[in-house]
Amino acid sequence: MSPWRLLLTRPDEDCAALAQYLAAQGVANASLPLLAIEPVALDAPRRELLATLAACRAIIVVSKPAARLLLERLAETGVQPPPAGWFSVGEATAGVLQAAGLEVTFPSQGDDSEALLANPTLRQAVAVPGARVLIVRGVGGRELLAERLGEQGASVEYLELYRRRLPEYPPGTLMRCIEAERLNGLVVSSGQGLEHLRQLAGVDWPQVAGLTLFVPSPRVAEQARAAGARQVVDCRGASAAALLAAVQRSAAPAS
CATH class of the missing domain: 3.40.50.10090 (Rossmann fold)
Incomplete structure (x- = not known):
């Protein structure tokens, strides 16, 4: 079983498919879609x-x-x-x-x-x-x-x-999910997904920004670092396989 526990943020349908794929590979995850189409x-x-x-x-x-x-x-x-x-x-x-x-x-x-x-x-x-x-x-x-x-x-x-819009969630939803699921990594699939993550985090962004953030490209990685994310992993792709490869080569933080 992987030590990673990831938050998935893609649109509903894509989140469900990605969650199933990662779970089959032993990667625990929770879904909080941040992009409504x-x-x-x-x-x-x-x-x-x-x-x-x-x-x-x-x-x-x-x-x-x-x-x-x-x-x-x-x-x-x-x-x-x-x-x-x-x-x-x-x-x-x-x-x-x-x-x-x-x-x-x-x-x-x-x-x-x-x-x-x-x-x-x-x-x-x-x-x-x-x-x-x-x-x-x-x-x-x-x-x-x-x-x-x-x-x-x-x-x-x-x-x-x-x-694409940010779905409506009650204040504090993101931190409650992170804490309840004991998550140690976040996944965004685009620059807009990153921006929605920041919006939803609100005043909790400094704390959220301390978690490892998996992103799909160098461009989004640069945006994430500029926004204050301190541990950014560039998956060099938005596919499930690219994410899994990045997860497998990245050391999870000590629990």
Whole structure:
């Protein structure tokens, strides 16, 4: 049995799957979702972007919620997605799209923006001057992808299909959970998840910041340290396997 006892903070469905995976590997955990997914209306500009998918050199889907909602919106509008030209930041997101019969490229090492930007297939796709790239995401996030691709000459647009919000919890919920479950580590899957963790902690943040914090990328690790987190572990990916590997190579604090 692992000495780690982790707090999982992903959206409900993802928390449940991750909790089961970690428990099967002997890692105790508790769930407190910090990201609620709210679909946004499919207005005229979004419909237009859907209708022109085939004109894109690359369609980058950044998360599982984005992938699920995109497939739903395509079914609703009757738009047939192109079979190729699809990219994702991680394997789990790719799996959602692959289940719908789409050919998806994703990084073999690391599941973050930096790893995808280094992917040779994506580099080739955007090598054409003015290559059109569509990033499918929630409202805000993954600006690095657009910045770097723009620097390479690509024309980048966003299709934003959902918002993330912090679910409503009574004051003190986070510390009560940490103490009741005797947790010694926290897991966040994005920069916004980190910000929601800080919001929920409130006046308890200095104490919470002393716990080991597992994050998915160097960018989020930098944000966490800047916010005062004192023990940050970069998992170099948001997948369950990346988290487990980071947990297994990290020494748990003495109880």
